[in-house]
Amino acid sequence: MSQNILKNDRILEWANYYFMNQEYDKALSHYLKLGESIPLGSRRNFSRVYAQMGQINKAAQILRPLVDSDSAIVKDYYNFASYLTNNNKLRDEYRRKAIRLPIVESSQILKETINDYYEILPLSLNTEYSEFGAHIINKNNFNLLIYTKQQSKEYTKGLNKRILSNNPIYNLYQANWDSKILQGQSPKAFGLGLNSVFQEGPSSWDASKQVLYLTRSAQTIRKQKIIQLDLYSWTLNDDKKQIPQPLSINVEGYSTIHPTVSPMDKRIYFASDRPGGYGGMDLYYADILDNETFGLATNLGPDINSSEDEIFPFVYQTDYLFFSQKTNEGSLSPKIAINTVDIRWHVMELPSPFDSDLDDFSFWFDPELEFGMFSSNRNTGRGEDDLYAFKFTPKMTGVEDRYSYNPIDTLIVSQEGILKNDSLKMITNDPLTAMFSKEAVLVENVHHGKLKLNSNGSFLYKNEVPTKIKDSFFYAVKSKYGKSPSIKVILERSEVATEKLPQGMKKTFLPIFYEFGKSNLLVDFKDRVEAVITAMKAQPEMIVELSSYSDCRGSKDYNLILSQQRNKTIIDYVRDRIGDKERIFGKAYGESTIEGNNTLDYLIIAGSFPTMKDALKQKKVFEELGFDVQISEAAKNNFRVIFGQANTLGDAQEILSTLKEKGYKGWINQCNCCKMSEEEHLLNRRTDFKIIRL
Helix, strand or coil: CHHHHHHHHHHHHHHHHHHHCCCHHHHHHHHHHHHHHCCCCCHHHHHHHHHHCCCHHHHHHHHHHHHCCCCCCHHHHHHHHHHCCCCHHHHHHHHHHHHHCCCCCCCCCCCCECCCCCCEEECCCCCCCCEEEEEEEEECCEEEEEEEEECCHHHHCCHHHCCECCCCCEEEEEEEEECCCCEEEEEEECCECCECCCCEEEEEEECCCCEEEEEEEEEEECCCCEEEEEEEEEECCCCCCCCCEECCCCCCCCCEEEEEEECCCCEEEEEECCCCCCCCCEEEEEEECHHHCECCCEECCCCCCCCCCEEEEEEECCCEEEEEEECCCCCEEEEEEEEEECCEEEEEECCECCCCCCCEEEEEECCCCCEEEEEECCCCCCCCCEEEEEECCCCCCCCCEEEEECCCCCEEECCCCHHHHHHHHHHHHCHHHHHCCCEEEEEECCCCEEEEECCCCCEEEEECCCCCCEEEEEEEEEECCEECCCEEEEEEECCECHHHCCHHHCCCCCCEECCCCCCCCCHHHHHHHHHHHHHHHHCCCCEEEEEEECCCCCCHHHHHHHHHHHHHHHHHHHHCCCCCHHHEEEEEEECCCCCCCCCCCEEEEEEEECCHHHHHHHHHHHHHCCCCCEEEEEECCEEEEEEEEECCHHHHHHHHHHHHHCCCCCEEEECHHHHCCHHHHHHHCEEEEEEEEC
């Protein structure tokens, strides 16, 4: 059973990897290998593979067990409903279920400010009155700034005799726009026809149809002599004056205001206080149909709308909705909503410098995300509501990641790839970074294997030096706004701690000990190697590493070779008796791991001095004679001049004779290694086992 689970896990890892990299044929073949044993959560991707291939019925069949379980999320219900093309009743039932589910997103707290990233610039055309609702249209390859401004006196003559208004009346203005300096020049009001004695603006431009949608006073006045605001369309045409036309989505007796057009999905979004909402002004959308007709108005739901006012929507690339919500203090607070699916959104606050203590609203971004604009009555302005612009200057950053691998199998990283945490960090620091794509680019490759890094952050890694317990690579997050500093990815070899081994296996992997200078297995410990073989046969996926050591007597080179022979003896013995010989490997360390073993076995001392000055004086004498000597502090007021080191007593005596020939006395000291007991040496002559994977 354990073997089947591991095998299925590997199949699933490859299936998810191929799915993420849009190799749907390969992904499908791997998902199919799992049969009915496929986990519930994996049905999500499996069904999407069928959907990508146009096999909608198959997609519904695969997803059905998940949506009927407690593990379903919002997207599962919507996706399943979209597959039910021949059952409208069941489709609507699952859509209703989706509305009731919460959007599960990161709970990380956004920063209070992102002032370091953006410079907010007031427009020079601001006045002491209100300007808001700015956006750019391109007319004959010339950019015009369109905005809403408080109505001038030339339009107000006789106005108060016809209507009552507790607020200023506004008209639409245009100005020449310079995107290099982010300023509008030569502002002027649109002429009569678009503007009137009533209110016009704010507006939104549909570049595909060359149509301006705008908020405008209705043609009739309520009995209370208060004007009603509706949505209108107006064709920008220099040949003749066009008259704005009311839209069919207006509702008599209720306001329909603040249009924003999403040409990509042919929708118009707006705010309205019509019946059936959540309270105050809510945000809605309607599909733009042929012949300038519209579908039914659809409320954007409880993710966005509340009992307070939600107004001034702006949609960027269909998935990002900006709007402002009235706070308990009465100010307008800006928000960004990221579309999850259909009318489900993940809403985040926009921090400073976009949010202030006063009103911040009416956001707009140019299609290339080079700059943006919004309106605010913050204290730094010139008048009531002012227009502000800013260059889009997000900061690219990332997070160090760690992954665990075993040295035999390829490490497969797909949905938990390196860009996941980077994107989360950037969105946490700056929600606007959600609006553009990012890719991973390799900066420094791995050192002990092969790496395939994909731009979406998924990667494959195959270790080629199994004794190395760590590897790493560096990458950067790249976008049109530049690259992040290099980000490190640490790859750590897996290891199973002894306490996590099955109870019957904890005493299987005990050390092997050797006689002095020997590499053959002692009879007393051969049964331990047999126990390892038995365990590896019982667990065909088990990976084992050997580490062999020597005591510190003799030369370091000899001891390293001796420990290599000890490793080889056991590895060869085990490999002859198991399948997949790569499952056992090892590394020899000789005497390198013995604590304090930083000298050869014998030291030749040429003198002991009470001060470092005296020792240095003697050292200089020897160096003038052509000898390389060292100084060690043996104890307080005891500085020894070391004339040489040797691994054997005979070699040490020869060096001492050379010293005497130069007319100097000295003596031989054994290092700490030679002072160890035979029992301590025995403990150092051993082979240890590590379980890399069960």
